[in-house]
Ligand SMILES: CC(C)[C@H](C(=O)O)[C@@H](O)C(=O)O
């Protein structure tokens with residue numbers, strides 16, 4: 001009998017092409033997702049070296065960060081820099097024979113939402129993208145890494161990646177989530193617990209009853225933010241929920257190929273007794289809805305809590321940095337979270353821009369109105385999500401409540417397109433990053449779940465979704 005292995009060990013072993021004397025490996029890459037921000041120099045490198053893309057059929061390109069999300073976007077991109085990046089990807093995809101979803105394609109959207117919904121993301125695969133939130137795809141039991149631009153070029157040219165193996169970490173979330181508490185709250189709580197460096201050097205496998213009970217959308221939310229916890233990647237073993245999600249997706253294996261794939265996928269779980277270098281255990285039943293108060297995703301607290309006092313922190317560097325965060329956020333220690341008023345609400349991003357997220361938000365706002373002091377928008381994560389939401393009438397619910405209903409893209413998750421906060425504006429956001437300037441110069445971000453963001457839009461301040469009527 002061979003030694004028991006973790007899910008990470010298994011996928012790793014199945015993809016190692018060669019190992020050198022230092023332990024550095026060449027890994028075979030099954031899928032490569034490409035967006036406009038991190039690919040122009042990579043394609044240029046290929047061009048200069050006279051190289052081709054090694055496996056165009058394993059590569060998929062889509063624009064997301066720079067595309068406008070306003071209904072008039074078919075008239076073209078006004079911002080010069082954004083337009084150049086988007087045009088470059090279109091040209092590169094054409095020149096190198098890579099499938100490409102432009103902003104006019106219904107399948108366009110945020111790269112990490114598009115991959116899974118096309119069945120491009122499958123269990124057991126190695127998946128890369130020049131984007132840190134590639135960890136999202138780990139929800140399918142795929143080993144999914146974010147990579148840099150020079151690595152994008154390497155993968156385009158060779159379909160391999162140079163990697164050293166990371167350590168194994170297990171995060172087990174036992175029990176069942178209480179009503180009103182979501183996958184977003186799970187991952188925010190985990191990051192609050194382990195800190196933004198907590199996963200450094202590790203691949204995190206998420207397991208336990210609460211994780212198993214999550215839908216694929218919820219699992220993607222959890223794996224998406226693994227990167228905010230410092231880990232190389234996040235993983236969840238595939239199960240019936242996974243297979244059910246994948247089954248009819250356009251690029252999923254069909255017929256005999258499906259049966260064979262399923263046989264393999266069912267072996268993709270950690271063996272009994274497999275070794276983890278670190279184990280963290282949380283109890284889902286104790287989790288509240290969570291709100292971030294500072295400028296790091298580890299700065300989190302229960303919605304029933306108060307803004308903490310940095311003076312209670314022993315470590316001086318940390319104390320100074322948390323004071324700075326409070327100053328940036330315009331908050332005082334002791335303020336009740338539910339007394340914090342918001343100016344903007346953003347529901348979208350690769351963390352929470354999927355259909356289930358929009359359903360959760362719509363349920364909260366149905367028949368209600370966005371507060372007069374708040375400007376709020378919903379940005380579906382992809383054209384497919386948008387179409388599904390419209391088929392269910394969610395767009396009407398949102399529009400009647402006073403939300404803007406936008407076209408798909410990264411939007412206000414990061415200030416790289418026209419959607420951004422003005423200096424001093426405070427936003428309840430379903431995205432994943434809250435560092436200074438992330439959503440716009442001097443903008444203030446509070447990370448929350450879709451239901452919590454929706455409730456804040458209506459109330460004008462944070463409210464405990466568990467008490468929502
Ligand atoms: C622009 C891109 C390289 C970046 C990332 O890698 O994550 C972006 O998606 C982000 O979320 O900050």
Ligand code: SF4
Pocket residue numbers: 064065110111131133349350351409410413414431432
């Ligand atoms: S939605 Fe945000 S986090 Fe996701 S890829 Fe786009 S910018 Fe990055």
